[in-house]
Amino acid sequence: MKDIDNLQKRSRKLRDFAETMGSSGLAFTGLVGLLFLAILVWQITAPTFIDGESGEIPAANEFITESDYEMEWDYPNTDSNGALTTDAIVLEISWDGGDEVHELQINIISERDIYEDVYINESGLSTNIVEIGRKTKFHLYSSLTEVVLVIQNSGPVPSADETGKPLVSSFVIEYDIAVVYDGGLVFEPLEIIAYATLIFLVIIYRAPKSNILEFMHKLVGKERMVLAIFYALALVTTIAGGLSVPSTLAALCWILAARMMSALIKGIERMLHSGRKLSEVSRLKHSISNRDGLLMWSSMLLVTSTLFIPLEIYIPFLTERYQDIFSPYSSGIRAAFYGTIWVMLIAMISSVPISVGAAIYLEEYAKPTKTTKLIQALVTNLAGVPSIVFGMFGLAIFVKQGGIGWGLGPSILAAGLTMGVMAMPIIVLASQEALRSVPRSLRESAYGVGCTQWQVTKDHVLPSAMPGIMTGSILAMSRIMGEAAPLVVVGATAMIVFDPEPLAGLFGGNVNFTVIPIQIYFWTSEPDPAWHAMAAAASISLIALLVAMNSIAIVLRQHFRRRLN
Amino acid sequence: MSEEAQTEEIPDSTRDLEIDDEKELMIEDLDLWYGDKQALYGVSLPIAKNSVTALIGPSGCGKSTLLRMMNRMNDLIPICHYDGKISMGDVEITGKDADLVEIRKKIGMVFQRPNPFPKSIYDNVGYGVKLHFKPTREELDAIVEKSLKRAALWKEVADRQHELGTSLSGGQQQRLCIARTIAIEPDVILMDEPCSALDPIATAAIEELILELKKDFTVVIVTHSMSQAARVSDYTGFMYLGRLVEFDKTEKIFSDPDNELTKRYITGRFG
Numbered sequence: 052m053k054d055i056d057n058l059q060k061r062s063r064k065l066r067d068f069a070e071t072m073g074s075s076g077l078a079f080t081g082l083v084g085l086l087f088l089a090i091l092v093w094q095i096t097a098p099t100f101i102d103g104e105s106g107e108i109p110a111a112n113e114f115i116t117e118s119d120y121e122m123e124w125d126y127p128n129t130d131s132n133g134a135l136t137t138d139a140i141v142l143e144i145s146w147d148g149g150d151e152v153h154e155l156q157i158n159i160i161s162e163r164d165i166y167e168d169v170y171i172n173e174s175g176l177s178t179n180i181v182e183i184g185r186k187t188k189f190h191l192y193s194s195l196t197e198v199v200l201v202i203q204n205s206g207p208v209p210s211a212d213e214t215g216k217p218l219v220s221s222f223v224i225e226y227d228i229a230v231v232y233d234g235g236l237v238f239e240p241l242e243i244i245a246y247a248t249l250i251f252l253v254i255i256y257r258a259p260k261s262n263i264l265e266f267m268h269k270l271v272g273k274e275r276m277v278l279a280i281f282y283a284l285a286l287v288t289t290i291a292g293g294l295s296v297p298s299t300l301a302a303l304c305w306i307l308a309a310r311m312m313s314a315l316i317k318g319i320e321r322m323l324h325s326g327r328k329l330s331e332v333s334r335l336k337h338s339i340s341n342r343d344g345l346l347m348w349s350s351m352l353l354v355t356s357t358l359f360i361p362l363e364i365y366i367p368f369l370t371e372r373y374q375d376i377f378s379p380y381s382s383g384i385r386a387a388f389y390g391t392i393w394v395m396l397i398a399m400i401s402s403v404p405i406s407v408g409a410a411i412y413l414e415e416y417a418k419p420t421k422t423t424k425l426i427q428a429l430v431t432n433l434a435g436v437p438s439i440v441f442g443m444f445g446l447a448i449f450v451k452q453g454g455i456g457w458g459l460g461p462s463i464l465a466a467g468l469t470m471g472v473m474a475m476p477i478i479v480l481a482s483q484e485a486l487r488s489v490p491r492s493l494r495e496s497a498y499g500v501g502c503t504q505w506q507v508t509k510d511h512v513l514p515s516a517m518p519g520i521m522t523g524s525i526l527a528m529s530r531i532m533g534e535a536a537p538l539v540v541v542g543a544t545a546m547i548v549f550d551p552e553p554l555a556g557l558f559g560g561n562v563n564f565t566v567i568p569i570q571i572y573f574w575t576s577e578p579d580p581a582w583h584a585m586a587a588a589a590s591i592s593l594i595a596l597l598v599a600m601n602s603i604a605i606v607l608r609q610h611f612r613r614r615l616n
Numbered sequence: 617m618s619e620e621a622q623t624e625e626i627p628d629s630t631r632d633l634e635i636d637d638e639k640e641l642m643i644e645d646l647d648l649w650y651g652d653k654q655a656l657y658g659v660s661l662p663i664a665k666n667s668v669t670a671l672i673g674p675s676g677c678g679k680s681t682l683l684r685m686m687n688r689m690n691d692l693i694p695i696c697h698y699d700g701k702i703s704m705g706d707v708e709i710t711g712k713d714a715d716l717v718e719i720r721k722k723i724g725m726v727f728q729r730p731n732p733f734p735k736s737i738y739d740n741v742g743y744g745v746k747l748h749f750k751p752t753r754e755e756l757d758a759i760v761e762k763s764l765k766r767a768a769l770w771k772e773v774a775d776r777q778h779e780l781g782t783s784l785s786g787g788q789q790q791r792l793c794i795a796r797t798i799a800i801e802p803d804v805i806l807m808d809e810p811c812s813a814l815d816p817i818a819t820a821a822i823e824e825l826i827l828e829l830k831k832d833f834t835v836v837i838v839t840h841s842m843s844q845a846a847r848v849s850d851y852t853g854f855m856y857l858g859r860l861v862e863f864d865k866t867e868k869i870f871s872d873p874d875n876e877l878t879k880r881y882i883t884g885r886f887g
Contacts, residue, residue: 318778321777321778322775324757325774325775325777326774326775327775334775334776337775337776337777337778337779338775338776338777338778339778340736340738340739340778341736341778342778418694490731492727492729492731493731493733493734494692495689495692495725495727495731496727496732496733496793496796497733498689498692498720499687499689499720499724499725499727499797500720500724500743500744500747500796500797500800501717501720501721501744501747501748501800502747506747510743511733514734515734
């Protein structure tokens with residue numbers, strides 16, 4: 052008896068020790084994490100606000116050009132007395148279909164850092180002749196709401212443009228100016244109505260009112276018409292918004308609202324059918340089919356939409372691309388952000404279906420032969436291969452031309468496919484684990500009502516395994532998002548002054564791209580400390596993206612898991 | 617067949633199996649192995665139409681295996697193989713080219729633990745119907761309502777059909793599984809210890825339901841409870857160590873069994 056007591060005492064001590072160590076260890080790790088975040092925040096704020104450099108650093112907005120295009124002359128066209136040494140550089144600036152034509156003469160002098168911005172408004176240009184320091188930027192600002200045509204009429208050709216070698220006579224640029232300070236709406240009216248409708252429906256779903264239900268009751272039997280109207284609105288919204296991101300999101304809102312409406316109307320019909328009155332509003336939630344799912348998707352859509360507000364209301368760090376080496380505070384991560392999103396999307400599209408398919412085959416269909424065991428072992432090992440090796444793989448298969456190479460060049464497509472290949476083993480393993488954990492009783496009950504194997508897999512096993520599969524996929528995607536090494540090999544560049552084109556590798560065009568981790572890497576290697584702050588800010592953005600993705604994973608998992616229990 | 621495993625105490629599977637009623641299913645000389653281990657030894661058994669047949673016996677005697685053989689559920693276990701014949705009318709269930717989907721549609725199954733799909737009550741009942749018959753929405757609504765009524769569940773769930781099936785209580789879940797099974801109008805319903813996870817009140821409800829179902833369906837039930845077998849069944853088979861020791865009308869088995877082993881099991885003096 053005594054021995055037992057001693058034993059218990061010792062084990063209790065051990066347990067207490069482990070308990071303290073565990074919790075203090077966790078607390079310590081958490082503190083380190085917080086400290087790390089605090090340092091990041093300090094890094095981004097210190098140079099701008101704390102060190103008193105604000106006098107020297109111009110406010111970001113002043114630098115920002117509204118054109119996507121830069122003209123750059125390598126040498127001055129005036130001598131030391133200010134007389135022209137070449138033909139005058141004259142830009143013809145026209146808009147309103149040619150009704151308004153103005154000429155702007157640009158004299159480039161040999162001193163640096165002298166410039167004068169030109170403002171375009173309804174009444175014309177702010178000046179007709181400007182003196183610009185050599186290698187210095189000036190900006191054309193427009194407060195017009197339309198495209199302005201800029202044509203160079205005479206003088207030396209700018210050293211670089213989108214085509215590389217412009218002809219003076221055909222050198223035409225178009226640019227869309229009308230976003231920034233004209234006080235326009237973030238969302239179009241139709242889009243706002245879409246959001247309002249969806250929010251309204253969410254509120255009805257959560258807290259139904261009997262008089263609204265009375266009204267909805269009139270629509271019973273007209274579900275098809277309601278659906279058609281809403282789908283038509285979705286189409287109109289997308290087309291009117293020019294297929295932009297907000298309009299697509301709004302169209303999704305309409306579609307979701309349509310589904311919610313029809314489910315609501317059917318729910319009301321069912322409620323009446325089972326002998327309840329419309330005034331018993333609290334019973335409504337039991338009659339709407341897939342209520343939880345509809346609510347989850349709609350709230351997710353609403354939250355996603357709010358993420359696009361900062362992009363639309365102009366925060367330079369998010370909405371601007373890399374400007375030039377002298378203007379860190381007017382540069383932003385826009386190009387890198389789009390690059391990351393595109394790479395991730397392509398990786399996801401290319402890897403998730405294949406991986407989930409492979410997992411289903413290995414878990415549900417394949418007989419346990421030696422070959423399957425070998426494949427299983429290979430997949431498990433692949434998940435642990437260093438990422439740089441996948442970079443080499445991508446370089447050989449996707450980037451290079453000839454031999455086994457697909458010749459996509461150092462493009463987003465090649466990078467996305469490389470990352471997809473890297474994600475595959477992770478997703479396969481996670482999906483297999485998820486499929487394995489589906490209880491046998493569920494399969495049996497499905498077979499019991501006469502399902503074929505595919506029906507069992509599609510209707511029962513896959514939905515039950517969905518939380519695991521989704522979590523695995525999203526975690527694989529977030530790992531990919533932070534990965535820089537393979538992309539260095541594949542050929543991501545750092546100084547991107549335009550939005551990347553995702554399919555350039557296939558159809559030609561500018562293949563260059565960058566992603567946030569690469570951008571961080573290059574910014575930290577710049578000498579100017581301002582760039583380091585930018586890098587820190589970019590890191591925070593990356594972490595924010597990761598947190599957002601992981602939260603989506605958590606929400607999805609919770610939703611699907613709640614259905615299972 | 618089974619000579620090497622025979623002991624003195626266990627008689628060979630009984631062959632004297634004539635019944636008066638019309639036969640729904642006929643099992644003939646069924647042997648079954650899980651890997652190397654033989655689980656059924658030459659079992660033959662007729663199942664009478666529109667009646668309740670109970671299978672009783674101690675744990676591990678093969679009664680669930682026999683039941684699961686009737687709609688080929690054992691095919692899901694890779695190491696299981698068998699020899700013998702089960703036929704339903706002129707359809708051979710154990711045939712190599714038997715249509716398993718058709719068989720499981722005709723012979724539904726209710727499991728030991730209630731296992732509704734993680735879907736709404738409505739979808740639970742409607743799923744199999746949608747799968748086999750592709751009904752319109754109105755037809756489906758009617759079938760779901762009818763099935764829930766037949767499973768004595770309608771009153772409780774009429775206005776909450778779109779809640780999850782898994783949110784019901786255990787007994788309700790089991791009745792939901794029964795509703796799911798009868799929705800596709802099978803000829804036979806197999807029940808594998810349907811009440812073992814339920815409390816006495818839910819058990820009583822299910823038993824009442826079984827007696828009700830007998831009018832339209834043939835029911836085969838595996839049970840551990842002798843009193844349950846006595847209450848609900850018309851025929852009873854006693855199984856022991858993979859053999860069907862005795863099979864007869866329930867009154868006969870429970871009042872005057874032929875076999876000494878059966879007698880001892882029924883009176884609880886077993887072992």
